Amino acid sequence: MFQLLRKNIEKHIQLTDEEFEQFCANFRLLKVKKKDFLLRAGEICRYEGFVTKGCFKVYYLDENGSEQILYFATEDWWATDIDSFTNQVPAILNIEALEDCEVLCINKQNKDILYHQLAKVEKLFRIMNQRTLVSFQRRVISSIGKTAAQRYLEFTEKYPDLEERLTQLEIAAYLGISHEFLNKIRKRLSRN
């Protein structure tokens, strides 16, 4: 559990055993049952979470009640409404468990403590934010420039494991198309 977290952050910075101890001391393990929420839009986001088990959907719910899924957070992913968490303002995103989940959570206070105690942590999150930013920039490029079928193929190539784990409705809400149309795309593709 914590080993997974360690591996995750050591992609970006190195920590001694003591430093990692100190790092972990600020997290606590939360269990979230399927269909329960880690965050609801309107609330202030209390946690930044590192998923160690299960899968969440992070999504925006529009005025018509339709979901736009920003990303899926499975094992080894972070999940939060960054704006709400860092600025302690009401969230616009929902974070809901698609399976029974376990998440290592840190709150704002503890994160600020970490930033003070360990200079490296500032760098860690700078790099993580940067990488996430790059992937969202690519997603914008895809969503404004590619067809639904192309975006679907990109999705399956990038996250082959996710496809089996999710329903057609969820994938459609991620791609920004109706689930009926996704069904037609799949049929078309399977006929080659």
Add this chain to the structure above:
Amino acid sequence: MFQLLRKNIEKHIQLTDEEFEQFCANFRLLKVKKKDFLLRAGEICRYEGFVTKGCFKVYYLDENGSEQILYFATEDWWATDIDSFTNQVPAILNIEALEDCEVLCINKQNKDILYHQLAKVEKLFRIMNQRTLVSFQRRVISSIGKTAAQRYLEFTEKYPDLEERLTQLEIAAYLGISHEFLNKIRKRLSRN
């Protein structure tokens, strides 16, 4: 020129005069004429630039030769291909001047020096990345969930000054629609 840069970074962190001197010493002013490129896809992005005059478009050029504009960088904006700049890999983005421009540029080496010399700089870019990330997340939500007309209205509300400065083609390439259709949206809206 440097005052604009100072104001820009002091939204996020405070610097003493000496620190700011040190900060600035790593930048140099570049002039880029209309239609010239600050970066071309395929090259390695040499600079991270802070625009002090003019306007750039930062865009992806797809296999069919059509442009997807990621953002416009006018005065007080930063422009770069982050992935290419930080990891020194070939860029996928083009950065082209829409007007005669002036940019304060820092190269990778100098940026790394800054990260070492001034711990605050790490924080500065962590926060800047974070804010940019939030705005791209919102853009993804819009582009997968809203109609072209809604996205156009969002754009004009968010960047009222940009609308007059750009051509219809450029705005359309930002919204991810054809310029003909943007024209029809505008006509429809002006008839109320």
Add this chain to the structure above:
DNA sequence: CCCCGGCATTGAACTAGTTCAATTTTTCAC
């Protein structure tokens, strides 16, 4: 001053994607 290349405008025909509704299949709670 004029001409020309790039931009805006418009309409017609088309295609991608949606909505609705009906039916089947799968899942899963009891």
Add this chain to the structure above:
DNA sequence: GTGAAAAATTGAACTAGTTCAATGCCGGGG
């Protein structure tokens, strides 16, 4: 295991957005 609910499948009618082509506009370089 069974019944109910959620998800998948499919088709028909529709709408949003594209593509192409023709025409007009207009601003700046010679």
